Amino acid sequence: MNTPILEMKNITKEFPGVKALDNVSFRVTEGEIHCLVGENGAGKSTLMKVLSGVHSHGTYTGDILLNGQLQEYKGISDSEDAGIAIIYQELALIPEMSVYENIFLGHEISSNGFTVEWNETIKRANEMLKRVRLDVNPSTKIKDLGVGKQQLVEIAKALHRDVKILILDEPTAALNEDDSENLLNLLREQREQGVTCILISHKLKEVIEIADTVTVLRDGQTVCTLNAAEGEISEPVLIKHMVGREIDNIYPSREHYIAEHVALEVKDWNVYDPQLGRELLKDINFNVKKGEIVGLAGLMGAGRTELALSIFGNPDGYHTHGDVFLDGARVSFGHPADAIKAGVAYLTEDRKGNGLILIQDVKQNITLANLREISKRGVVDNNTEIKTANQYRTSLDIRTPSIEQKVQNLSGGNQQKVCLGKWLFVKPNVLILDEPTRGIDVGAKYEIYTIMNRLVKEGMSIIMISSELPEILGMSDRVYVVSGGKIAGEMPIGEATQEKIMDLATDY
């Protein structure tokens, strides 16, 4: 029971500008369920990517020992051959293929190395399905199964390869309670059969229920390893270790400019995604006052981005139900254009994916959302455009050799400032910022916080979605915690602590 099947020693992994893992050590005993917890960005997924060979040997420093032997994985196939299987949150199944095809994908059964033995495949698939207690016809297409069942198919796919270590990255994040319970039971059964399991999870209750051992990561370092048998695992302890850092002094001092006037209010807001076929948000109520920064805290996947999108013209075609009030008047935006016209702006969390037009220059990106402002009868006035862009370049201190530089050549922080400039140019009353400082350096963060302070002082209302607790605490006037598609709690900044927020955010 006490032999370590896996040891990761002094793992350090650096990305340009960021130390994602800093001398992390991680030890897993054979036949246990080992949970890995930590805040977003603590380095859990990176550690597992090192283990599974996604970050190949040589791109990190440190040693991986499997059964005492040094491992050097060049890619995922190496770690798979060694008996390590990883199941990501984003499932890697092919929706249009059947269950049995998916289970044996890449490991097709063949006696001559050329043709596939479908009968044998189906027979073996049935055995695997029985093992994960999934009662479906193996010919069913993946797209016709619910998320919970798809998860089980993933596990079956991993198990048929005779895995020794099964890694699951937030497997229950998208599951309802019954499916989650099923999955946990299945993991317990696999433990009986000798499979070692590493589980990444944000749901602390679930962690406490199932873990034999818990390792806590924070800011790319191992904080501690706790043992269930010795009664060391409890929610307060975990939370304390997860967030237990001092809030460094990276936030500009804040004054409060909150007026009584409610700028935006959302009442009984329900959102259903017809494509996923599930409810994303349930009975959301919140408001933001003039001159206020409201923080929407929570974990990734809690539904905060979906909330912002559903209010901001609903470009993804969700079914929404409920009311949005702007300055007291009921509004309904059919397209982002309507929202922008009414004075609502939304800065996306993924600036490269859906925020910027990377192949266009700084000037064109800044003016994009409000070209009418600088045009007469539909013709853009180039000179006014250059003036406008230069104005934002100065006021936001965008560091670029010229406003005609393509934004793909700027650093993350400067790209973010271009995004911000674009939305300030539409002159909004309510500005929704989704992870405004993700992936940018500390200096640029400070500048963005300073700009936010300036904006609320001028009377703007800001809704800030952030997964970084220190940022929530450092910048908000008031905090809402979103968890599992619901508002789990609301508190003025004076009452908010990291522990309190984390407690609500992990309470599903």
Add this chain to the structure above:
Amino acid sequence: MFFKHLQKVLKENIREYGMFIALFVIMVIFTITTDGIFISSRNISNLLNQTGYTAVLAVGMTLVIVIRHIDLSVGFLAGFLGAVAAIALEFWGLPVYLVIPMILVLGALAGLVTAFPTAQLGIPSFVSSLAGWLIYRGALLLVTAGTGTIIITDDAFNAIGNGYIPDIPDIGILPEIHKVTLLLGLIAIVLFIFNELRSRKKKLEYDFEVLPMDMFILKLVFVSVLVGLITWVLSGYNGLSWTVVVVLIVVALYHFITTQTVVGRHIYAIGGNPDAAELSGISVKNLTFAVFGSMGMLAALSGILFASRLQSATTTAGTLFEMDAIASAYIGGVSAAGGVGQVTGSFIGAIVYMSLTSGMNLMNVDIAYQYVVRGAVLVAAVIFDVATRSRGK
């Protein structure tokens, strides 16, 4: 100093000028290999007239490709609408001033229909326009089934593809020269210089960056000489043809729309990143309809130009026009990844493409080799484009 500036400007704009350099090289080669026949007034005039119906398609296709779509239906749509025009003129007896707007409107409607499955239902435009390709091909065969080739007898209509702008009566000076063409060329040069000076002055007022003075003068001289040469060559034959006038108007209009207007900027934003564009308040759906509608209208224009040039509607009109247009656009620097490409580039691309045909015809090159050469030029142009893009930051 001068050469240093020149080197810098060329290096920074190699992509934009590459097209012109290629055209120049091709023209020089053909002029040598054909003992000067290629550059003769008559041949250049013919060449431009032949380019007409491909060029207008290439202009429309530029926008379609910029927003990350493709329209395969436009070739047979042009052929079909050309036949409809012939029928309207010959069998229904409608006057030409009614037929032309009617055909253009029909084209725009056809474009909107092609766009519907794509813009509204998210079906790839390759599929929906391939369906259009089949349907219009059938429609063309259907309307010409009873008659076969329809001869068009309307002189006004036929003048579009074969006529030239009128000249002032001979008054003794410059005989053999089309004086109105020459005059228009001069006016164009004066307008160009005036416009450049004004915009430079305004930029300087705002303290914006401008070309160094020597490069500015070089640009003025270069463009003026180029326009002057072309008008001189054209006025040595019959002068400016109506086809060239139509094409120039279309290119100028679309160049203006794409570079100067809000709609144009929105189209390029969609091409660059449709998600970001949508979230910036741009309706991707509406603009997709608009771009396909304009493509359909230009297909109608192409059909009119072609039918008028042949003075008849044939059962095979429009065959492979769409491929010529797509090739012209790619040669002209339009990126298949979307968001990049100029209508002027595609226009030059169309001229390059037609120059190859014209030059090789004059050299009596076998048609089989002609296709091979055109393919090689297409792939070379795209490789050049990709190679210079990664550098041109």
